[in-house]
Amino acid sequence: MVLTGSSSALLQRIVDRLRAEFAIKDLSELRxxxxxxxxxxxxxxxxxxxxxxxxxxxxxxxxxxxxxxxxxxxxxxxxxxxxxxxxxxxxxxxxxxxxxxxxxxxxxxxxxxxxxxxxxxxxxxxxxxxxxxxxxxxxxxxxxxxxxGSRNLSITAYSDADWAGCPDTRRSTSGFCVFLGDALVSWSSKR
Structure with missing residues (x-):
């Protein structure tokens, strides 16, 4: 997300209010x-x-x-x-x-x-x-x-399953992934 002049000013006001209300410390950029x-x-x-x-x-x-x-x-x-x-x-x-x-x-x-x-x-x-x-x-x-970041807010999901794929127990494996725009936001794989 790119901050414009007005959104940057809004963010600064929020930070200033938080500092006034709580004892917070700016730890700088996350590395x-x-x-x-x-x-x-x-x-x-x-x-x-x-x-x-x-x-x-x-x-x-x-x-x-x-x-x-x-x-x-x-x-x-x-x-x-x-x-x-x-x-x-x-x-x-x-x-x-x-x-x-x-x-x-x-x-x-x-x-x-x-x-x-x-x-x-x-x-x-x-x-x-x-x-x-x-x-x-x-x-x-x-x-x-x-x-x-992406301006595209469409949700796309994919899923797949391997039914009875385990050679010993015949259990199934399934999985999915969910994208918000181009960003992967959730994924899972289960047996």
Whole structure:
């Protein structure tokens, strides 16, 4: 949103009234919050979790790994088969860390969701998926989410479902995303 002279003056009056009523402090422009880097651009904001992604890679011992071209093989689905892994706690910790990374990395959502389906009993193929996701993150750590203003206020929604798609339980997966103009404002994926 671009502030015009009159809207800028209105904003300043609101800030002045708030200062008179409450003890507030101007913390200046937002740059970093809860592991998310915020950069103001001419058209909006760019949100990135590069520092957080690199911290997760470092914790996993994969800072120098070879990047993967995609986070998951879209055709294959993981089953509950395979040998149990040695350290399920580490698997759960890394999978949870990757879940937080999906705040700004929507391209990871499906792959991370697939890894998280098996947090209760992770197996060797699930750990291989987790490592592949981390390899993809290694090559794309600077990617993020661009939020931009738009005068277009039309609402557009998309949804999809994979009915009985889980090879073990035959459970379904569904998801949706909602746009206000060109901006993604809501999304979800559920099993």
């Amino acid at each position: 970093f919050f809860l592991g998310i880097d915020v950069k103001r651009t001419a058209s909006g904001f760019y949100l990135s979790q590069k520092r957080y992604a690199e911290a997760v890679l470092d914790r996993a011992g994969m800072m120098n790994c070879k990047p993967a071209p995609a986070p998951i093989d879209a055709k294959g689905k993981l089953s509950a088969d395979g040998a149990p892994i040695d350290d399920a706690t580490s698997y759960r910790s890394l999978a949870g860390a990757l879940q937080y990374l999906t705040v700004t990395r929507l391209d990871l959502a499906f792959a991370v969701q697939q890894a998280c389906l098996h947090m209760h009993d992770p197996r060797v193929p699930h750990q291989a998926l987790l490592k592949r996701i981390l390899r993809y993150v290694r090559g794309t750590s600077s990617m993020g989410l661009h939020l931009c």
